[in-house]
Amino acid sequence: MSDETPVLELRGISKSFGSVEALSDVDLEVRRGEVMALVGDNGAGKSTLIKSIAGIHSVDSGEILFEGNPVSISGPKDAAKLGIEVVYQDLALCDNLDVVQNMYLGRESHNVLQVLNEPVMEHRTATTLKSLAVTTIRSIRQPVATLSGGQRQSVAVARAVMWNSKLVILDEPTAALGVAQTEQVLSLVRRLGEQGLSVILISHNLHDVFEVADRITVLRLGRNAGLFERTKTTQEEVVRAITAGKPTKVSGIAMEETS
Amino acid sequence: MSVTTEPVQEFDVANPEESFLTRLWENFKGGNLGSAPVIFGLTIIVIVFGFTAQNFFTAVNFINIITQMSGTTMLAFGVVFVLLLGEIDLSIAYLSGVAGVMAAELQKPDSGHHFTGIWPIIIALVIATLIGAFQGSFVALIGVPAFVVTLAGLLAWQGVIQVTLGAAGPIIIENRWINYTASYFFSATAGWIIAGVLIALYLLSVGLSLRGKRRHGVTVRYPWLVVAKVIAIVGVTLLVVAICNHDRGVPLPGLIIIFFLLTLTYITKRTTFGRHVYAVGGNAEAARRAGISVPRIRIIVFMISGFMAGVGGVMLAGNLRSVAPDQGGGTLLLDAISAAVIGGTSLFGGRGEVRSAVLGSAVIATIQNGLYIFGFQPGVIYITTGSILLFAVTLDTIARRRQAKTGR
Structure with a gap:
């Protein structure tokens, strides 16, 4: 695989729920080591799109290419096998378990008798967190319930990257966080890109997006409404695309501007 | 990322001034009280009765309490697992009765279905486990609330016992293995050998755990705590055997309690299954x-609950050397659930330890025993147990609210 091949490429993805067309002919491309922001108003199709990538929804038509090869993702396990991990907004952590136990949830290191190998798990958790510079957690043996929102987000992200994943999808990672904790999570996102991982960042907050994203894909009413390089655009331009963007790709009928 | 053996201790001492006490305080603030309240309470109860009640602080009574609490403790072990899932099993008391009646029926000579040796016990336990799986399937696969499924079980199994024993009346148990589960005593020498084996196993497990940590460069937090724990456990083991040998010797029911305490603790803390129970x-x-396959975990937990009810049922039958139509009735169900909760297992799921079954049963048995020596009516004993249960649940609820507050 050359460095030019995108890690993930979606071509002409369409998805309908009954008569409602949630996605229509959507393209998305994520390069290696790139933070791709996916923005759009409520109902623009962001969640449907990532759920298609994660294997929760099947797509009606269109092609998914992972590292240049066409793939079909029919379940979360398929996505994980390819190296795609999703961190959902509600994080899916067990509050009563500690950091190590959450990092290894469902994938515990054990021997043939199903006996846990705690030292290995503890060591690798510590190494992973350190490599991501998540240093504010006092002890990796404290229950997740005692962590702050930013720390919990960090644990969820670290769990996603620990399994040799190539693409991490973050759903609104800063939505419920304060200023300092948002900064903590954003620098973590930046570090993922630096380590060669690809990131799809879904966010409502354009300030956050402009801090970390390399490129920005805008969805509007289930269609592509713009693709911007962060360094060559402004927040105003992106906002215009979100609220009033014309579809960049029209198949069949030309769309009238609706707003 | 490869697993190296480079030490990473700087991680855990990011805050080097954090001592054991601050950690304990953090735990307390985080709503993680563990077994501290019940051990404290049990100590107070023992001291109060020890000074006021005659014949309480004796070797004879010590063994009596162990024998009295053993059946309930078995049921409470199962309750701990069910509560860890945030579910409830109301059928265990009459399920234990079914197991007791089944074992008694199968050992009955000249009945056409006479089994000798330990076969009546084994068959009764298998049936109890299958009943647990049957009830658990409704909860896990169909999604019927556990409360209703096991309430139906409570009624149905009570009926089964009455139908089985209705005409014939109580069955006398002559199978010595069933009776042994409640009333066999080891000789003094055997008692010391048991103590030695337990201590050796414990030291071995501590040693293996330390070696594993060292090999992977994980620091041992609070080394002196490990030493203190080793000394305490060895000391208590020797003391208990010494007291028992002063009277009839180490009782088999006591050893059964220890056996399940160790095995089930190992399962919850050291295996993937146990980890998944806490996660669910x-x-x-x-x-x-x-x-994680959540239905699979749920069904296995209800099977454990059924199995432990079976073990308790055989022991309770052995204790009376007979089974009656009211087998599994009375306060057995409430005692077992109360024991797990008083011992510190949360009703809300995900928090608790296997040992809370033993600690809670010990509190209930000690109070019943002490008040009985004083000559109080059963009513007074119920009122006391009820008050302690309310206190324990209140403590759990407050702890849970604190936990919600400290997180975020």
Whole structure:
């Protein structure tokens, strides 16, 4: 695989729920080591799109290419096998378990008798967190319930990257966080890109997006409404695309501007 | 990322001034009280009765309490597992009765279905486990609330016992293995050998755990705590055997309690299954997304609950050397659930330890025993147990609210 091949490429993805067309002919491309922001108003199709990538929804038509090869993702396990991990907004952590136990949830290191190998798990958790510079957690043996929102987000992200994943999808990672904790999570996102991982960042907050994203894909009413390089655009331009963007790709009928 | 053996201790001492006491305080603030309240309470109860009641602080009575609490403790072990999932099993008392009646029926000579040796016990335990699986399937696969499924079980199994024993009346148990489970005493020498084996096993497990940590460069937090724990456990083991040998010797029911305490603790703390039980109890949706089969965990937990009810049922039958139509009735169900909760297992799922079954049963048995020596009516004993249960649940609820507050 050359460095030019995108890690993930979606071509002409369409998805309908009954008569409602949630996605229509959507393209998305994520390069290696790139933070791709996916923005759009409520109902623009962001969640449907990532759920298609994660294997929760099947797509009606269109092609998914992972590292240049066409793939079909029919379940979360398929996505994980390819190296795609999703961190959902509600994080899916067990509050009563500690950091190590959450990092290894469902994938515990054990021997043939199903006996846990705690030292290995503890060591690798510590190494992973350190490599991501998540240093504010006092002890990796404290229950997740005692962590702050930013720390919990960090644990969820670290769990996603620990399994040799190539693409991490973050759903609104800063939505419920304060200023300092948002900064903590954003620098973590930046570090993922630096380590060669690809990131799809879904966010409502354009300030956050402009801090970390390399490129920005805008969805509007289930269609592509713009693709911007962060360094060559402004927040105003992106906002215009979100609220009033014309579809960049029209198949069949030309769309009238609706707003 | 490869696993190296480079030490990473700087991680855990990011805050080097954090001592054991601050950690304990953090735990307390975080709503993680563990067994501290019940051990404290039990100590107070023993001291109060020890000074006021005659014949309480004796070797004879010590063994009596162990024998009295053993059956309830078995049921409470199962309750701990069910509560860890955030579920409830109301059928265990009459299920234990079914197991007791089944074992008694199968040992009956000249009945056409006479089994000798330990076969009546084994068959009764298998049946109890299958009943647990049957009830658990309704909860796990169909999604019927456990409360209703096991309430139906409570009624149905009570009926089964009455139908089985209705015409014939009580069955006298002559099978010595069933009776041994409640009333066999080891000789003094055997008692010391048991103590030696237990201590050797414990030291071995501590040694293996330390070696594993060293090999992977994980620091041992609070080394002196490990030493203190070793000394305390060795000391208590020797003391208990010494007291028992002063009277009839180490009772088999006591050894059965220890056996299940160690085995079940190992399962919950050291195996993937145990980890998944805590995960499902803490956040079933997170567990499901992490690839854990939640229905499988639920069914196995209800099987454990049924199995432990079976063990308790055989022991309770052995204790009376007979089974009656009211087998499994009375306060057995409430005592077992109260024991797990008083011992510190949360009703809300995900928090608790296997040892809380033993500690809670010990509190209940000690209070019943002490008040009985004083000559109080059973009513007074119920009132006391009820008050302690309310106190324990209140403590759990407050702890849970604190936990919600400290997080975020």
